[in-house]
Amino acid sequence: MIAKETAARVLAAALRTGADLAELYVEDDTTLRLRLEDSKLEEAIRGVDTGAGVRCFFGDLVTYAYTDDLSEESLLRAAEAASAAGQGASSAPKVIDLTERKSPLHYPIEKTFDALTIAQKADILSRVDTTARAYDARVRQVNSGYIEERRKVWIFNSEGIACEDDRAFVEFRVGVMAQQGEIIQTASEAFGGQLGLELFDRNDPIAAANQAAEVAVRMLDARPAPAGEMTVVVCNGWGGVLFHEACGHQMEADFITKGTSAYAGKVGQRVANDLITAIDDGTIPGRRGSLRFDDEGVPAARNVLIERGILVDYMWDLVEARRVKREASTGNGRRQSFRHMPMPRMTNTYIAAGPHDPEEIIRSTKKGLYIKSMAGGQADIARGDYVFNATEAYLIEDGKLTAPVRGATVAGNGPKTLEQIDMVGTDWALDAGYGTCGKGQTARVSVGQPTLRIPLATVGGTG
Amino acid sequence: MDYLQLANDVVKNLAAHGVAAEVMITDSRETDIRVDRGQVEQLAQNTNKGMGVRVIDGGRVGYAYTSDFSPRAVEETARAALELAQIATPDEHRALPDVMAAPDEDLGIYDPELEGIPTDQKVELAKKAEALALEAEPRMIQAQSNYGDFIAHVYMANSNGLSASYSRTAAYNYIMGVAKDDSDMAMGFGLSASNTFREVDPAQVAREAVRRATLTLGAKPVPTQTASVVFDPFIMAELLYYLSLALTGEAMQRGKSFLIGRMGKEVGSDKVTLLDNGRMKGGFASAPFDAEGVPTSATRLIDEGVLQAVIYDSYSARRDGARPTGNAQRESHRSLPKAGISNFYIQPGHDSPEDIIASVQNGLYVTRIMQTGGVNPINGDCSMAASGVWIENGQLTHPVNGVTIATTLPDLLNNVTAVGSDLRFIPLFGSIGSPTVRVDNMTIGGTA
Numbered sequence: 001m002i003a004k005e006t007a008a009r010v011l012a013a014a015l016r017t018g019a020d021l022a023e024l025y026v027e028d029d030t031t032l033r034l035r036l037e038d039s040k041l042e043e044a045i046r047g048v049d050t051g052a053g054v055r056c057f058f059g060d061l062v063t064y065a066y067t068d069d070l071s072e073e074s075l076l077r078a079a080e081a082a083s084a085a086g087q088g089a090s091s092a093p094k095v096i097d098l099t100e101r102k103s104p105l106h107y108p109i110e111k112t113f114d115a116l117t118i119a120q121k122a123d124i125l126s127r128v129d130t131t132a133r134a135y136d137a138r139v140r141q142v143n144s145g146y147i148e149e150r151r152k153v154w155i156f157n158s159e160g161i162a163c164e165d166d167r168a169f170v171e172f173r174v175g176v177m178a179q180q181g182e183i184i185q186t187a188s189e190a191f192g193g194q195l196g197l198e199l200f201d202r203n204d205p206i207a208a209a210n211q212a213a214e215v216a217v218r219m220l221d222a223r224p225a226p227a228g229e230m231t232v233v234v235c236n237g238w239g240g241v242l243f244h245e246a247c248g249h250q251m252e253a254d255f256i257t258k259g260t261s262a263y264a265g266k267v268g269q270r271v272a273n274d275l276i277t278a279i280d281d282g283t284i285p286g287r288r289g290s291l292r293f294d295d296e297g298v299p300a301a302r303n304v305l306i307e308r309g310i311l312v313d314y315m316w317d318l319v320e321a322r323r324v325k326r327e328a329s330t331g332n333g334r335r336q337s338f339r340h341m342p343m344p345r346m347t348n349t350y351i352a353a354g355p356h357d358p359e360e361i362i363r364s365t366k367k368g369l370y371i372k373s374m375a376g377g378q379a380d381i382a383r384g385d386y387v388f389n390a391t392e393a394y395l396i397e398d399g400k401l402t403a404p405v406r407g408a409t410v411a412g413n414g415p416k417t418l419e420q421i422d423m424v425g426t427d428w429a430l431d432a433g434y435g436t437c438g439k440g441q442t443a444r445v446s447v448g449q450p451t452l453r454i455p456l457a458t459v460g461g462t463g
Numbered sequence: 464m465d466y467l468q469l470a471n472d473v474v475k476n477l478a479a480h481g482v483a484a485e486v487m488i489t490d491s492r493e494t495d496i497r498v499d500r501g502q503v504e505q506l507a508q509n510t511n512k513g514m515g516v517r518v519i520d521g522g523r524v525g526y527a528y529t530s531d532f533s534p535r536a537v538e539e540t541a542r543a544a545l546e547l548a549q550i551a552t553p554d555e556h557r558a559l560p561d562v563m564a565a566p567d568e569d570l571g572i573y574d575p576e577l578e579g580i581p582t583d584q585k586v587e588l589a590k591k592a593e594a595l596a597l598e599a600e601p602r603m604i605q606a607q608s609n610y611g612d613f614i615a616h617v618y619m620a621n622s623n624g625l626s627a628s629y630s631r632t633a634a635y636n637y638i639m640g641v642a643k644d645d646s647d648m649a650m651g652f653g654l655s656a657s658n659t660f661r662e663v664d665p666a667q668v669a670r671e672a673v674r675r676a677t678l679t680l681g682a683k684p685v686p687t688q689t690a691s692v693v694f695d696p697f698i699m700a701e702l703l704y705y706l707s708l709a710l711t712g713e714a715m716q717r718g719k720s721f722l723i724g725r726m727g728k729e730v731g732s733d734k735v736t737l738l739d740n741g742r743m744k745g746g747f748a749s750a751p752f753d754a755e756g757v758p759t760s761a762t763r764l765i766d767e768g769v770l771q772a773v774i775y776d777s778y779s780a781r782r783d784g785a786r787p788t789g790n791a792q793r794e795s796h797r798s799l800p801k802a803g804i805s806n807f808y809i810q811p812g813h814d815s816p817e818d819i820i821a822s823v824q825n826g827l828y829v830t831r832i833m834q835t836g837g838v839n840p841i842n843g844d845c846s847m848a849a850s851g852v853w854i855e856n857g858q859l860t861h862p863v864n865g866v867t868i869a870t871t872l873p874d875l876l877n878n879v880t881a882v883g884s885d886l887r888f889i890p891l892f893g894s895i896g897s898p899t900v901r902v903d904n905m906t907i908g909g910t911a
Contacts, residue, residue, distance in 0.1 A: 042554075044525055047528035048529045048539075061503055063507070067509075067510060141719060183842075227908035229910060339509065339511065341507065374836075375835050383650075383864065387834060388835065408846065409834060409846040409908075413865065458684070459867065460908040
């Protein structure tokens with residue numbers, strides 16, 4: 001899309017006022033979104049976004065300018081705007097070596113997006129709608145959605161990075177609303193990842209529709225969640241939202257270099273009990289958070305964050321690595337689109353498997369709350385506090401799952417929770433691939449964990 | 464390029480296929496500045512444009528968008544919209560709105576001076592806010608200051624004969640500050656935003672960030688109990704956002720509202736009057752017409768506790784045989800229009816925030832909440848983590864953190880016992896205004 005010679009000229013222009021590093025990021029993105037509600041295909045949207053951003057580094061000052069016009073003239077104008085803050089003489093070398101780098105990572109697509117027509121994709125949504133409505137007369141509303149996105153990126157920088165990436169994402173969702181008298185409950189199921197339409201060979205949308213309908217109907221009998229401190233058992237897979245919110249964000253380097261994270265200055269120290277090993281791995285094939293290169297042209301990596309309770313490293317991008325004169329980024333520099341500057345972000349983040357039988361974890365809990373599904377969570381970086389809201393939860397009474405409960409918020413302190421977790425299951429799993437993290441910008445991520453137990457967290461219900 | 468002409472040209476070409484067509488073009492210039500420890504850390508200056516094309520063919524909607532305005536890309540976008548309309552399910556209520564002329568009045572949404580403000584002056588404003596926050600309090604360890612602005616132009620044309628445009632500006636400064644003492648570290652947010660550059664007040668940003676960051680230092684949980692809660696305007700505005708999702712015609716038609724079937728009935732205490740006004744002078748969400756070209760208007764949704772009206776886009780209005788309220792919104796040119804709030808607010812009362820706090824025997828003054836999906840406009844659940852200051856005998860006593868607060872949305876509305884005079888609009892979830900509000904009988908989850 002952009003010739004190397006053009007990129008070299010744009011980088012030279014960006015270096016004209018003395019920047020110590022210049023970067024050109026180019027993006028070509030095509031998206032298809034289908035959404036069905038009220039048994040009608042209501043949204044059929046196709047769109048194209050193309051653009052480029054030029055970034056200049058002057059010590060700790062980072063400047064950025066982007067444009068949605070990829071002509072060389074427009075790119076040079078962006079380079080001029082980004083470099084306007086500099087006051088020095090040109091720092092461009094005579095030749096910028098842009099030898100293309102290949103990533104060792106391969107995420108093969110088995111079935112390209114054109115393996116099904118748009119009408120066939122819409123038909124999947126229709127069948128999902130029919131299935132969920134047929135499940136129970138109390139099912140009152142169904143929405144289902146399909147998203148495919150193909151994003152090609154090209155990244156060049158004045159230190160010789162030249163690479164391209166071709167990312168394909170596909171995602172399916174179904175949401176079901178059930179009603180009985182004045183009580184309304186909803187449930188949803190979703191799956192996706194960085195792959196092609198083989199997604200539907202590996203996951204069954206009809207089964208997802210039945211599952212969502214079953215949960216929505218079952219939750220009609222839910223009683224209000226209790227309030228106060230209690231033991232909380234969190235499910236495997238999507239339960240990994242817990243670590244993402246409780247600790248993951250606090251291990252992103254921008255909060256570390258500024259000293260606003262509880263984990264700043266703690267490398268090599270014990271920050272969790274030795275049941276806890278936590279990893280951010282951007283290299284898992286097919287996963288939603290996986291990358292060949294991050295959005296700064298650094299190959300994705302498997303980075304151990306916590307090893308048996310000891311803090312190993314944080315997640316870095318170029319800006320934060322340069323700020324502390326660290327040699328390399330960890331491949332965690334990500335951006336929502338060419339309209340955004342990269343920042344340190346998680347990829348696929350999880351707590352590794354532990355020694356406990358997941359059934360034993362519930363059996364050994366006298367009284368508590370089991371979280372089967374949650375809506376996502378939020379973190380307070382400075383305090384290390386986290387919260388997540390359960391969408392499907394059950395009381396644990398005498399080692400057994402009993403009544404479903406609604407409206408449960410679970411709140412706690414991340415660093416404390418990591419020290420307190422007393423049981424970690426053998427049933428490690430990643431989520432089904434529908435997570436999106438918001439940190440001013442959105443990023444596709446995955447989370448994971450085995451079933452685990454927090455001896456004491458604050459539960460907020462009205463019961 | 465004359466974008467209104469371009470929009471009309473695309474509409475004309477599509478109309479020749481015998482379909483209804485609508486084109487929206489947006490074009491903006493933005494500045495973003497981040498200052499930390501007296502230094503500019505990030506500086507971005509960008510231009511942004513996009514086109515969204517909606518085709519309605521016999522009640523079937525197709526939509527396509529592009530950021531590339533080359534003739535080839537525009538042609539492909541128009542064709543994609545035509546093709547996608549063939550896939551969609553027909554719905555007799557899907558049609559373009561009738562064209563109505565928007566009243567000619569100055570809504571105070573465009574600042575002609577903004578274009579001429581040099582970047583240096585914006586940087587100075589951001590630096591000033593940070594310096595004021597750090598100087599005000601030795602416990603403030605960070606007051607990273609952000610400044611942003613944009614100048615945006617919106618052009619709309621449709622095959623019913625709509626051809627209109629408007630321009631808007633916005634400028635804002637915010638700080639996410641961090642305060643620290645021996646035992647605790649807490650964040651505090653300060654914000655000043657306006658359609659007009661001159662009205663952005665860095666001193667107010669600093670004051671708010673410092674107050675919120677230091678207010679809860681050294682916080683501890685309280686025991687589990689039922690008590691009154693006094694919400695800071697910023698927090699109540701967030702809750703109002705979720706409430707607004709239950710107040711659209713579409714949510715009612717699809718059963719996705721805890722207020723379904725309650726039209727004309729009492730749904731809250733008589734202190735609760737909720738309004739939406741897309742023509743508020745100087746409002747962040749004010750515009751002459753909505754995202755479908757329908758003139759904006761004012762709607763009284765809840766009047767002294769009685770549910771009176773909902774907000775509509777043209778589709779949901781047609782389904783109810785009602786008039787559209789000019790509330791079609793879209794996130795960007797990438798989205799279809801859909802009903803949503805404009806300037807949405809709770810009508811202020813007469814009590815000062817101090818009087819409201821003084822009226823509480825035992826309760827929590829809440830200055831920060833965290834939740835994701837805990838406030839649910841469909842089933843009415845309302846549960847979140849909170850921090851703030853404990854109130855005893857009308858006095859603020861010790862800071863509180865690590866607790867949850869919960870009620871249901873119907874109970875929240877019924878238990879509003881005081882509404883302050885300090886109405887404040889927060890442009891974080893659209894444009895939502897709230898004063899300090901007291902809600903009784905909430906469950907506080909804390910220590911045993």
